[in-house]
Amino acid sequence: MRVAIIGAGMTGATAASALADAGAEVTVFDKGRGPGGRMSSKRLQLDGANGGYLQLDMGAQYFTARHPWFLHQVRQWQQQGLVQRWVFAPHVWQHGLLLPSDDAAIRYVGAPAMHQMLRSQLGTLVQHYSCQVTELSYSQSSFSSQQCGEWTVSTADGASYAGFDALLLTCPPEQCRKLLVTNPLAEQLPADLLLPCWAVAIELAEPVTHPAVGIFGKSGALSWCARHNAKPGRPALSEHWVLHLNAASSLQLLEATPGEVAAVAEQAFSQIVGQKLQVTSALCHRWLYASYNAELTPPGVLSEPAQRLVVAGDWSFGGRVENAWLAGVVAASQLLPEQIKAPDLSATAADSMLATQ
Numbered sequence: 001m002r003v004a005i006i007g008a009g010m011t012g013a014t015a016a017s018a019l020a021d022a023g024a025e026v027t028v029f030d031k032g033r034g035p036g037g038r039m040s041s042k043r044l045q046l047d048g049a050n051g052g053y054l055q056l057d058m059g060a061q062y063f064t065a066r067h068p069w070f071l072h073q074v075r076q077w078q079q080q081g082l083v084q085r086w087v088f089a090p091h092v093w094q095h096g097l098l099l100p101s102d103d104a105a106i107r108y109v110g111a112p113a114m115h116q117m118l119r120s121q122l123g124t125l126v127q128h129y130s131c132q133v134t135e136l137s138y139s140q141s142s143f144s145s146q147q148c149g150e151w152t153v154s155t156a157d158g159a160s161y162a163g164f165d166a167l168l169l170t171c172p173p174e175q176c177r178k179l180l181v182t183n184p185l186a187e188q189l190p191a192d193l194l195l196p197c198w199a200v201a202i203e204l205a206e207p208v209t210h211p212a213v214g215i216f217g218k219s220g221a222l223s224w225c226a227r228h229n230a231k232p233g234r235p236a237l238s239e240h241w242v243l244h245l246n247a248a249s250s251l252q253l254l255e256a257t258p259g260e261v262a263a264v265a266e267q268a269f270s271q272i273v274g275q276k277l278q279v280t281s282a283l284c285h286r287w288l289y290a291s292y293n294a295e296l297t298p299p300g301v302l303s304e305p306a307q308r309l310v311v312a313g314d315w316s317f318g319g320r321v322e323n324a325w326l327a328g329v330v331a332a333s334q335l336l337p338e339q340i341k342a343p344d345l346s347a348t349a350a351d352s353m354l355a356t357q
């Protein structure tokens with residue numbers, strides 16, 4: 001079976017690997033410059049004493065693992081040196097106080113970058129990057145007795161890739177909807193499932209004196225602050241932090257300039273750590289579709305078996321890296337049900353899927 005997968009994030013890479021292991025011929029398309037999606041890193045040019053540049057995790061900061069299948073996968077990645085535990089005692093910023101948190105979650109990071117294991121999952125499969133898919137078309141063979149149609153993938157550079165027996169779409173819902181156009185699956189994708197997030201990375205001339213490594217913001221503009229140079233597998237070149245604005249502030253500043261956003265983030269962070277900051281470099285990235293809107297019910301993995309079309313993503317089960325991985329396995333199992341087992345997403349597992357961290 002020839003399968004086209006749109007999206008090389010955790011969902012697409014996981015499905016690609018499972019389908020290829022089961023004998024499918026997989027081709028992956030992504031508009032980004034490499035695999036990763038919301039787990040990809042961005043370059044921060046350093047102006048501080050050391051010069052050079054840093055690869056920073058601007059999207060997913062870490063991930064947790066609850067489902068036994070994902071835990072098993074994470075252990076394998078650890079053994080392969082692709083993933084490390086990130087051990088730190090988190091802090092919480094609330095009502096003007098920065099206090100230790102009682103959260104005891106076990107956190108992991110890809111090392112040296114978040115998307116490290118995706119590269120390994122995708123291996124030598126056919127992958128097209130910087131390749132924005134603009135149109136998907138399905139044509140039913142006139143000889144067909146049953147499933148004989150084929151998919152054609154068209155891209156922004158004018159190329160067309162034909163002859164796929166199956167198609168898996170793993171983009172954020174708004175982007176899936178654009179590509180599905182009039183396909184009835186488009187109507188099953190709720191609006192605003194993923195909320196925006198502005199991410200700001202800053203390099204500082206002097207270290208933050210407060211010992212915090214990871215701070216959850218419960219009030220103010222920031223939802224998260226991470227001492228990036230304290231993450232495992234990252235070079236401790238200089239003091240640099242990644243700050244995330246919460247969804248409400250990100251929405252408010254959606255069309256603001258990076259300079260305006262950086263100013264808001266720096267001021268909020270300076271207040272949290274109680275220190276005047278000397279920022280030597282800054283980098284902003286706007287994620288239009290970042291984290292799951294917990295007020296909405298996850299729609300699950302959507303499919304149209306007659307056309308061998310599956311639509312899946314972290315949003316299928318409530319956002320987060322773990323759910324993206326599970327969505328990838330479920331999607332693959334729907335395309336090749338006889339060869340690939342679906343994970344048991346029973347009530348206990350489903351409850352923990354909606355956990356925020």
Ligand SMILES: Cc1cc2nc3c(=O)[nH]c(=O)nc-3n(C[C@H](O)[C@H](O)[C@H](O)COP(=O)(O)OP(=O)(O)OC[C@H]3O[C@@H](n4cnc5c(N)ncnc54)[C@H](O)[C@@H]3O)c2cc1C
Nearest residue numbers: 007009010011031037038059060061133171290314320321
């Ligand atoms: C700021 C931020 C912080 C986060 N923090 C955490 C965290 O701490 N812990 C956690 O577990 N999760 C976190 N997440 C969520 C986590 O990153 C996602 O759950 C996960 O990476 C989603 O993977 P995915 O494959 O489902 O989607 P994506 O990673 O979004 O992959 C979809 C891919 O589709 C591609 N694409 C879209 N449209 C097209 C097109 N037309 N043509 C070609 N390619 C296309 C995109 O380029 C992208 O690579 C965070 C996300 C963000 C943005």
